Amino acid sequence: xxxxxxxxxxxxxxxxxxxxxxxxxxxxxxxxxxxxxxxxxxxxxxxxxxxxxxxxxxxxxxxxxxxxxxxxxxxxxxxxxxxxxxxxxxxxxxxxxxxxxxxxxxxxxxxxxxxxxxxxxxxxxxxxxxxxxxxxxxxxxxxxxxxxxxxxxxxxxxxxxxxxxx
Amino acid sequence: xxxxxxxxxxxxxxxxxxxxxxxxxxxxxxxxxxxxxxxxxxxxxxxxxxxxxxxxxxxxxxxxxxxxxxxxxxxxxxxxxxxxxxxxxxxxxxxxxxxxxxxxxxxxxxxxxxxxxxxxxxxxxxxxxxxxxxxxxxxxxxxxxxxxxxxxxxxxxxxxxxxxxxxxxxxxxxxxxxxxxxxxxxxxxxxxxxxxxxxxxxxxxxxxxxxxxxxxxxxxxxxxxxxxxxxxxxxxxxxxxxxxxxxxxxxxxxxxxxxxxxxxxxxxxxxxxxxxxxxxxxxxxxxxxxxxxxxxxxxxxxxxxxxxxxxxxxxxxxxxxxxxxxxxxxxxxxxxxxxxxxxxx
Numbered sequence: 003x004x005x006x007x008x009x010x011x012x013x014x015x016x017x018x019x020x021x022x023x024x025x026x027x028x029x030x031x032x033x034x035x036x037x038x039x040x041x042x043x044x045x046x047x048x049x050x051x052x053x054x055x056x057x058x059x060x061x062x063x064x065x066x067x068x069x070x071x072x073x074x075x076x077x078x079x080x081x082x083x084x085x086x087x088x089x090x091x092x093x094x095x096x097x098x099x100x101x102x103x104x105x106x107x108x109x110x111x112x113x114x115x116x117x118x119x120x121x122x123x124x125x126x127x128x129x130x131x132x133x134x135x136x137x138x139x140x141x142x143x144x145x146x147x148x149x150x151x152x153x154x155x156x157x158x159x160x161x162x163x164x165x166x167x168x
Numbered sequence: 169x170x171x172x173x174x175x176x177x178x179x180x181x182x183x184x185x186x187x188x189x190x191x192x193x194x195x196x197x198x199x200x201x202x203x204x205x206x207x208x209x210x211x212x213x214x215x216x217x218x219x220x221x222x223x224x225x226x227x228x229x230x231x232x233x234x235x236x237x238x239x240x241x242x243x244x245x246x247x248x249x250x251x252x253x254x255x256x257x258x259x260x261x262x263x264x265x266x267x268x269x270x271x272x273x274x275x276x277x278x279x280x281x282x283x284x285x286x287x288x289x290x291x292x293x294x295x296x297x298x299x300x301x302x303x304x305x306x307x308x309x310x311x312x313x314x315x316x317x318x319x320x321x322x323x324x325x326x327x328x329x330x331x332x333x334x335x336x337x338x339x340x341x342x343x344x345x346x347x348x349x350x351x352x353x354x355x356x357x358x359x360x361x362x363x364x365x366x367x368x369x370x371x372x373x374x375x376x377x378x379x380x381x382x383x384x385x386x387x388x389x390x391x392x393x394x395x396x397x398x399x400x401x402x403x404x405x406x407x408x409x410x411x412x413x414x415x416x417x418x419x420x421x422x423x424x425x426x427x428x429x430x431x432x433x434x435x436x437x438x439x440x441x442x443x444x445x446x447x448x449x450x451x452x453x454x455x456x457x458x459x460x461x462x463x464x465x466x467x468x469x470x471x472x473x474x475x476x477x478x479x480x481x482x483x484x485x486x487x488x489x490x491x492x493x494x495x496x497x498x499x500x501x502x503x504x505x506x507x508x509x510x511x512x513x
Contacts, residue, residue: 030246030308037301057290061334065297066327069304073323076308076316129286130347 009049016042027082029075033068040064054130173276181282182263189262193423194224200472207476228416236412239310246309251410251417254302258424261295264288265431266350268441268456279350280457288349289341292432293334296387300326302421303389303406310409318405321395321483326387328490333383335498336376339505340368340436349432353440367439372508375501377437379494381470384429386490388422390471392478395486430467431460438463 019038026032040063047056137145198213202220205212213220238247265288268280285291300323307319341347344355358366369377386393397405407418434440443459445452481489 034246034301053285053287054290057287057294060294061290061297065294065300066330069297069300069323069327072301072304072308073320073327076304076320076323079316 005049009046012042012045012049015039016046027085029083030072033071033075036071037064037068040068054133177276177278178282181278185262185282186259189259189424189427190420192427193420194228196423196426196468197227197419198224199468200475203469203472204476207473231413231416234412236414239312239409241311242409243309243311246305247409248414250302250306250309251407251414251421253305254299254421255417255424257295257299257302258421258428261292261428262424262431264291264349265428265435266353266440267431267460268453271453281350284348284350286346286348286351289337289347289352289436292428293330296326296333296425297330299421299425302418306410306418307406310406312409314402314404314408315406318397318402318408321402322389322406325389325393325395325486328487329383329386329393329494332379332490332494332498333387335495335502336379336383337436338498338502339373339376342505342509343368343371343373349435349440353435353442356439357442365439365442367437367442369437372505373437373501375497376505377433379498379501380433380437382494383490384433385471385474386486388425388429390422390426391475392481393486394480395483426468426471427464430464430471433467434460434463 016039019035019042023032023035023039026035040059044056044059044064047053047059198220201223202212213223216222216226238244263282264285266279266281266284270277270279272278303322303326304319307315307317307322310316340352344352346352346355352368356365356367360366360370364370382393385391389397397407402408407415410418440463441456441460443455445455447455
């Protein structure tokens with residue numbers, strides 16, 4: 003019972019944060035809304051029993067990445083933005099595409115699991131041990147390829163940031 | 169244990185933990201002023217009560233009665249949110265810190281800890297990574313040059329040192345095989361040859377210990393890493409525009425963080441509450457808590473000692489130190505430790 007209550011509280015926070023992110027004019031306010039969204043998602047992971055993922059969500063996304071966002075906004079001292087009137091392309095293509103995507107996603111979920119069995123609270127894989135088993139045994143190759151990809155990205159960033167010495 | 173007992177027990181534990189933590193915070197301030205006074209060949213607080221022991225109380229009253237000024241050009245919501253965020257996160261971290269074994273009171277046995285979660289260490293890392301916002305927002309919302317520069321320094325410093333801090337803990341985690349602080353302490357129980365305790369420090373983690381201490385000092389913005397509040401350049405850094413209780417909240421947050429860091433250092437590297445047990449059963453309940461407090465006191469003493477001894481870094485030295493010295497050291501420590509763990513198993 004209390005789990006359902008908590009689920010809806012976190013979900014409400016996530017949705018409200020996401021809407022606020024779009025509605026706010028100031029970059030800092032938007033960035034803070036995004037932190038609220040990420041924090042609420044961490045709460046939802048925690049409810050599913052994915053404690054490790056929840057902690058990493060907070061440490062990496064809500065912590066490190068968003069701090070850099072906020073840091074950049076502060077450093078550039080970005081002022082208030084103005085609401086644009088919205089582009090026509092977004093209205094004509096974007097909104098129908100979004101609705102189509104939502105319908106397809108819902109359809110796939112229903113088609114794969116017609117009985118619509120809800121996932122039990124705490125039933126997911128989530129301990130650090132389970133994740134390590136998956137990551138370092140079953141998905142070792144994709145994991146290593148991803149790490150090489152990130153290494154390349156880091157090197158690219160270094161090359162871009164380095165001052166040219168002539 | 170049914171739900172109502174659980175809730176009552178939790179509330180009692182939370183109240184006790186908060187009361188103890190806030191008292192320790194108040195007297196750490198007194199202790200620091202006294203000790204720094206003696207290091208600098210003066211007396212420190214000596215007028216209010218015997219040995220100045222009532223000084224924290226007097227300071228607290230002063231903070232409450234001081235005029236609370238909100239400068240006109242601040243972003244009011246965030247200006248108010250920042251000290252609240254700092255203090256509440258600093259106090260939250262204590263929830264997962266165990267201070268002793270299990271006790272049995274009135275037929276209910278409970279750990280000496282508010283809650284024993286199996287990702288305890290990650291929760292503390294998460295809290296420290298969120299705590300950056302308190303400092304960053306304080307500086308930005310104050311709308312003042314000094315505050316902004318202070319908080320920019322603080323944010324980059326805390327993010328950079330968090331990397332080294334997190335990596336320095338991996339060796340300890342490999343020995344314990346768990347994120348639970350209780351398991352980590354239990355993995356350090358016992359002695360070699362009857363006298364050398366099996367602390368992680370003596371298992372070869374002294375490099376990690378050094379990295380942890382440096383990074384933790386930087387995370388808590390303490391000397392020699394207190395660039396964010398360097399008074400010679402930035403007045404008071406990110407809390408320049410704060411007064412009265414709002415300033416006191418930053419102050420309390422800093423000292424609460426110091427206590428958490430001291431607790432964590434004792435739990436991770438110095439064997440937590442492990443120590444010789446003797447005497448009647450009542451004393452045996454009390455002794456682990458005493459051994460733990462002794463270690464925490466040692467780290468708080470170290471904090472003040474370092475403050476009384478070392479000058480401040482220059483900013484580029486500070487950033488270079490973590491990325492060029494601490495980070496490679498931490499990575500090397502991880503590789504060597506994992507090799508040792510792999511060869512032993």
